[in-house]
Structure formats: structure tokens, C-alpha cells
Amino acid sequence: MSMLHENRLSEIFRSSRKKLSIYLTAGYPKLQDTVPLLEILQNSEIDFVEIGIPFSDSIMDGPVILHSHQVALENGMTIDLLFDQLAEIRDYISIPIVLMGSMNPVYQYGFEKFCRQCGKIGIDGLLLPDLPLIEFKRHYSTFYRQNNLASVFMISPQTSEERLAQIDEATEGFLYAVSSSSTTGASNKMEDSQSYFEQLQIRNFRNPVVVGFNIKTKEDISFVNQYVDGVIVGSAFVQILEGGFDQERIVEFIAGLKGCQ
Amino acid sequence: MSYQVDENGFYGPYGGSFVPEVLFPNVAELAENYQDIMADPDFQNELKRLLHRYAGRETPLYPSPYLSGLYGASILLKREDLCHSGSHKINNTLGQVLLAKRLGKKRIVAETGAGSHGVATAMACALLKMPCSVYMGEVDMVRQFPNVERMRLLGAEVIPAVSGSKTLKDATNEAFRHWINNPEDTYYVIGSVVGPHPYPDMVARFQSVISCELLGQVPELTGKQLPDYVVACVGGGSNAAGSFYHFLDHPAVRLIAAEAAGKGLHSGFSAAATFLGKEGILHGTKTKFMQTIEGQVLEAHSISAGLDYPGIGPLHAYLHDTGRAEFVAVTDDEAMDAGIALSKNEGIIPAIESAHALAALAQLRLKSKDVVVVCLSGRGDKDLETYIQYSTSQKSES
Numbered sequence: 001m002s003m004l005h006e007n008r009l010s011e012i013f014r015s016s017r018k019k020l021s022i023y024l025t026a027g028y029p030k031l032q033d034t035v036p037l038l039e040i041l042q043n044s045e046i047d048f049v050e051i052g053i054p055f056s057d058s059i060m061d062g063p064v065i066l067h068s069h070q071v072a073l074e075n076g077m078t079i080d081l082l083f084d085q086l087a088e089i090r091d092y093i094s095i096p097i098v099l100m101g102s103m104n105p106v107y108q109y110g111f112e113k114f115c116r117q118c119g120k121i122g123i124d125g126l127l128l129p130d131l132p133l134i135e136f137k138r139h140y141s142t143f144y145r146q147n148n149l150a151s152v153f154m155i156s157p158q159t160s161e162e163r164l165a166q167i168d169e170a171t172e173g174f175l176y177a178v179s180s181s182s183t184t185g186a187s188n189k190m191e192d193s194q195s196y197f198e199q200l201q202i203r204n205f206r207n208p209v210v211v212g213f214n215i216k217t218k219e220d221i222s223f224v225n226q227y228v229d230g231v232i233v234g235s236a237f238v239q240i241l242e243g244g245f246d247q248e249r250i251v252e253f254i255a256g257l258k259g260c261q
Numbered sequence: 262m263s264y265q266v267d268e269n270g271f272y273g274p275y276g277g278s279f280v281p282e283v284l285f286p287n288v289a290e291l292a293e294n295y296q297d298i299m300a301d302p303d304f305q306n307e308l309k310r311l312l313h314r315y316a317g318r319e320t321p322l323y324p325s326p327y328l329s330g331l332y333g334a335s336i337l338l339k340r341e342d343l344c345h346s347g348s349h350k351i352n353n354t355l356g357q358v359l360l361a362k363r364l365g366k367k368r369i370v371a372e373t374g375a376g377s378h379g380v381a382t383a384m385a386c387a388l389l390k391m392p393c394s395v396y397m398g399e400v401d402m403v404r405q406f407p408n409v410e411r412m413r414l415l416g417a418e419v420i421p422a423v424s425g426s427k428t429l430k431d432a433t434n435e436a437f438r439h440w441i442n443n444p445e446d447t448y449y450v451i452g453s454v455v456g457p458h459p460y461p462d463m464v465a466r467f468q469s470v471i472s473c474e475l476l477g478q479v480p481e482l483t484g485k486q487l488p489d490y491v492v493a494c495v496g497g498g499s500n501a502a503g504s505f506y507h508f509l510d511h512p513a514v515r516l517i518a519a520e521a522a523g524k525g526l527h528s529g530f531s532a533a534a535t536f537l538g539k540e541g542i543l544h545g546t547k548t549k550f551m552q553t554i555e556g557q558v559l560e561a562h563s564i565s566a567g568l569d570y571p572g573i574g575p576l577h578a579y580l581h582d583t584g585r586a587e588f589v590a591v592t593d594d595e596a597m598d599a600g601i602a603l604s605k606n607e608g609i610i611p612a613i614e615s616a617h618a619l620a621a622l623a624q625l626r627l628k629s630k631d632v633v634v635v636c637l638s639g640r641g642d643k644d645l646e647t648y649i650q651y652s653t654s655q656k657s658e659s
């Protein structure tokens with residue numbers, strides 16, 4: 001049921017090189033930091049980025065990302081503003097971009113209009129953790145398709161075999177596997193999830209698998225990459241922005257993550 | 262028209278299950294099993310026994326001379342305040358904790374606003390030997406301190422919710438996060454008819470013991486088969502759902518839901534979700550809640566911690582849109598005055614939540630033959646501090 005045209009996301013997953021992705025919160029630490037951060041990440045050869053849309057009540061997130069959402073909202077970040085900031089982005093940013101966030105802000109913006117704006121700007125994927133598969137299929141999948149947006153879904157160690165197949169079927173781009181059952185930024189060790197990663201490795205998914213949540217170090221990354229196609233670093237990255245935007249620190253942090261590759 | 266949840270967990274456009282994948286298996290397991298477990302005669306007998314012998318049901322239906330005189334109609338109080346734990350919340354927590362055991366769960370997590378649900382959960386957990394963690398907003402821990410101490414005495418761990426407005430919505434967020442981090446052996450006892458399917462329906466069914474008893478009590482006391490009005494306050498809406506339940510399909514019974522208008526509907530300090538809210542997705546369900554144009558959840562305000570929630574359950578959003586229930590807004594002051602008046606004139610100190618339902622009576626055009634049931638959802642012991650402060654400030658103003 002592959003329905004996606006090629007986009008930047010499917011393009012990068014054609015190579016078998018392990019992918020490194022960074023999560024950032026739109027409008028954090030300062031309202032205008034979103035685009036400069038994208039430029040630094042592209043220059044640091046990050047494979048793709050996820051931009052989080054802040055929400056007042058995100059139940060998926062732990063303290064670090066929650067705090068970034070709160071600050072971003074206080075800074076005045078909105079979906080309209082984010083789309084304004086990203087309007088010309090494809091003139092100079094070529095890495096894939098996935099937007100991520102809770103359902104409600106997107107729902108209030110208007111789902112169809114949201115997807116259309118994404119298509120216009122050149123956003124490559126959309127991940128809404130609290131959008132149920134059944135609702136996606138019933139109401140929203142056409143909007144993704146019309147705008148060449150990859151529908152990214154999460155899987156967890158709790159997800160049943162039967163459901164894994166359903167999610168894989170509905171997913172485009174990549175499967176987002178959470179490293180353990182937790183909110184973002186928990187302190188679980190990657191080694192503790194080894195048997196889960198092994199299961200992911202032997203399963204024949206039609207999509208590449210990228211692991212996210214609680215990945216902090218290059219050791220974490222090299223461990224996880226033994227089993228899957230790449231990783232996403234979120235809270236650990238957001239945390240280094242806490243003191244403010246410091247380009248040198250960011251570059252150094254990413255160099256540190258990449259040391260292993 | 263049906264007011265029952267459909268097979269996908271919706272009441273018309275409202276409801277459903279909007280949870281992250283980590284919680285999907287837990288919520289699905291519950292959705293697949295709750296009806297069978299609740300229909301099992303052994304389960305029913307055990308719950309009935311506990312509700313009777315432990316919680317003190319059935320609760321009286323008390324004709325209030327004071328209120329009847331004041332409004333010129335027959336006003337009957339459904340005395341949920343006499344339930345063990347001090348409110349209707351025990352009807353739900355005994356049911357859910359029993360059900361959690363049937364599902365083989367080992368620990369309980371809950372959220373609480375006023376502390377009524379937290380206390381009722383802690384009691385059920387002490388009784389049924391389940392470890393219990395309760396999230397409570399830091400602000401609420403201060404204004405309902407006696408309930409914090411009660412929960413602790415009952416052996417529950419009380420964890421302050423320090424995010425956002427530090428009230429009920431944030432305690433609910435934290436309880437969900439706790440569940441996400443502990444999905445395997447933990448069961449989340451939600452305290453109202455909110456959250457993902459099947460919670461709204463399950464909680465409404467556990468609370469429907471209220472209207473089930475009314476079906477017998479109203480004819481016995483009044484000679485009328487059905488009441489003309491049933492009035493209840495709505496935080497998330499569990500005591501209202503339970504009071505309305507068996508009357509939903511009797512259109513002659515007018516259902517009145519009292520929402521907290523706080524300092525006034527348009528004061529910016531209100532919790533009246535049907536007046537100020539808009540459809541959206543919060544805490545795993547599609548319902549009406551107060552939010553900005555951008556979909557950020559607004560902080561609610563009510564003098565009563567139990568009504569201090571920006572939304573209502575999906576059933577109520579549906580009852581509102583279909584006109585099956587009528588929603589009225591009651592201010593802090595109107596509720597406090599009604600609560601104090603009942604205390605002075607009837608010797609019953611109501612919970613401030615329940616006082617909103619009492620104050621709503623003033624907005625009805627009652628006729629002398631009308632039989633009006635008001636759900637007195639809880640007692641006011643937990644609210645002494647607020648009552649004292651309010652009385653003192655009233656005196657100094659006059």
C-alpha cells in the first residue's frame with residue numbers, strides 16, 4: 001500500500017548508512033532560534049530533524065522537553081509563526097524535516113490546512129503520537145498523501161505483533177521505536193532494551209526503524225545502531241540549549257555524538 | 262437517540278481513545294474486558310457487598326424542608342456525602358480497583374483534584390491491598406491539605422504535580438506520564454468520566470448506582486415514578502453522569518448540569534467548559550474544553566478544587582450539544598452562599614463542588630408540583646478552611 005511519492009525522507013533511507021536525527025522544540029530557547037538551529041544541524045551533517053510543536057499539556061514528555069514547550073509558548077510560538085519561519089526554508093535547508101507534536105494544536109489549526117502548509121513548505125513527515133491509527137485511516141490519511149507527507153508512527157515494547165504489522169502498513173518514512181516504555185528524557189539504559197532491539201532487528205518491517213527516547217551519548221548510539229537503522233536524540237539536545245543558544249556548544253555536542261560513526 | 266457509547270468509544274463526535282502507542286495495549290485491554298468483568302455475577306456481588314457493607318450504600322434520598330420551602334417545590338437531596346470517604350468517588354474507586362485486580366494489575370495510580378478521588382482510591386487500595394500513588398497539583402495540596410494527610414494515613418503515596426497550573430489537569434497529565442513509564446503492572450484509576458475510552462463509559466456505569474437507587478427512592482418518597490429534574494455539579498462529570506444515567510432515555514426528566522463559573526463566566530477565572538470551551542483533544546479523549554485559538558489548554562479557575570478542570574467528559578459534551586442536558590453556570594460566591602445556607606438551615610455542610618448544584622436551583626423556574634433531585638456529591642469537611650475564609654471575608658466586607 002505504498003502511497004508516498006519519493007521525498008527527502010525516503011531518499012535518505014535508500015542508503016544503509018545509520019541515521020542520526022535531532023529533535024528540537026520550535027521557538028526554543030528563543031522564538032527566532034528555530035531556523036538558525038536547523039542550519040547548524042545541517043552543517044553538522046545531521047541526517048534529518050524533528051521539530052516539536054509546543055503544547056501546554058504533552059503527556060508523552062518528561063521534564064526537559066516539557067520545560068522547552070513551556071518556554072516556547074511563553075516566547076509566543078504558534079503553528080502560524082512556525083510556518084512563517086519555515087516558509088523559505090527549502091532555499092537553503094535540504095535535510096528532511098519531520099514535524100512532531102500533540103494532536104490538539106494541529107486539530108485546532110485545521111488538519112487539512114496544516115498538511116497543505118506542510119506540503120507547500122516542503123515538510124517531509126508528520127508524527128502525532130496521540131493520533132490513533134484508526135482515526136488516521138478514517139479521517140486524515142488522504143491529507144498526508146495529497147501533500148506528500150510521510151505518516152510516521154510510533155511503536156513501543158508494549159506493541160503486539162498484530163499491531164506492529166498494522167502500524168508498519170500505515171507508516172511511511174520510518175517507524176519510530178521508543179527505546180523503552182517511558183516519557184521522553186527518562187534515564188533507562190539502552191542495554192536494558194537489548195532484547196527488544198533484537199526483536200526489532202529480526203522482524204521484516206517494510207519501513208526502516210529509528211529508535212528514539214533517552215539516547216544521550218555516542219555509546220548509546222553505537223549500541224542501538226547494531227540493531228536498527230538510526231537514532232533520534234531529543235532531551236539530551238534540548239538540555240544543552242537550556243542555558244541559551246551557544247553555537248560552539250551545539251557543534252561540539254553533535255561532534256561528540258558522531259564520534260562513533 | 263442513544264446516549265450510550267458506540268463500539269468505537271464515541272458519543273456522537275465526542276470520545277474515542279487518543280493515547281500514545283505506549284498506552285494503547287493497556288487501554289485496549291481494558292476496553293476489551295471491562296464489560297465482561299462488570300457483567301460477571303461474582304464481580305457484581307463482590308462490588309455490591311462492598312458498596313453496602315463498606316461504603317454504606319444505599320445512600321438516603323432526603324427531602325429538604327429548607328430548600329423545598331425556599332423554592333416552592335419538592336427538593337430531595339441524594340446523600341452521596343454520607344458515603345464512606347465523604348463523596349460519591351468511592352462508588353467508582355471500589356469498582357475500578359476490584360477490576361484492576363481481575364486484570365492482574367499490581368499497583369494503582371490516580372490523579373486527584375479536591376482529594377476526594379484520591380482519598381476514595383487510597384481507601385479502596387488499603388482495603389483491597391494494592392500499593393497506591395496519587396498525583397495532586399501542588400496548589401490543590403495546599404487548599405485541600407486535610408485530604409493529603411488522609412491519603413497518607415491510608416498508606417498512599419501523594420506526589421505533587423508541579424507542572425502547568427499545578428491543579429487537576431496537571432495531576433492528570435502526571436498520572437498519565439506515570440502510566441506511560443509503568444505500563445506493565447500498573448492500573449490507572451481515573452476519577453471522573455474523562456480520559457480515553459472505555460473510562461468515560463466505565464466510570465459512568467460504576468456511578469450509575471446513584472440513579473439506580475433513585476429509580477426506587479423517588480416513587481417511594483413522592484409517589485411520582487420519575488423526578489422532574491435531576492441536578493448535579495460537573496467537574497469532569499462523574500456524579501452527574503451517575504445521577505443522570507438511568508434517566509437519560511426518559512426525556513420528561515430534565516437533566517441540569519451545574520458548571521463552575523468561578524469569579525464570573527467572562528472574568529477570565531472560570532471553569533465552565535460548555536460555555537467557554539471548544540471541541541478538541543485532551544487527556545486521551547475528544548471533548549469540549551477551554552483552550553486558546555491555537556489549541557493550548559487554558560487554566561481553569563474555581564473555588565472548588567474538584568471543579569477546577571478546563572474540560573468535561575465526552576458524554577457531557579454530547580448531552581450539551583444534543584440539548585439532552587441543560588448546563589448552568591454557578592459562580593464561586595453563589596456556591597459558597599448556597600453551601601453556607603444549607604449548613605445553617607439544614608445542618609448539612611456540603612462539599613463546595615456539591616454547593617454548585619444547590620446554587621443552580623435558583624436558576625430553574627420550579628413549579629410547586631416539581632420533584633427535584635439534587636445530587637449532594639460530597640461533604641464539606643475538606644472545605645472548612647475555604648468556608649471559614651469566605652465567611653470571614655464576607656463579614657469584613659459588610
Ligand SMILES: Cc1ncc(COP(=O)(O)O)c(C=O)c1O
Nearest residue numbers: 377453496497498499500567639
Ligand atoms: C464532592 C465532589 N463532587 C464533585 C466532584 C467533581 O467531580 P465529578 O464531576 O466527576 O463528579 C468532586 C471532585 O473532586 C468532588 O470531590
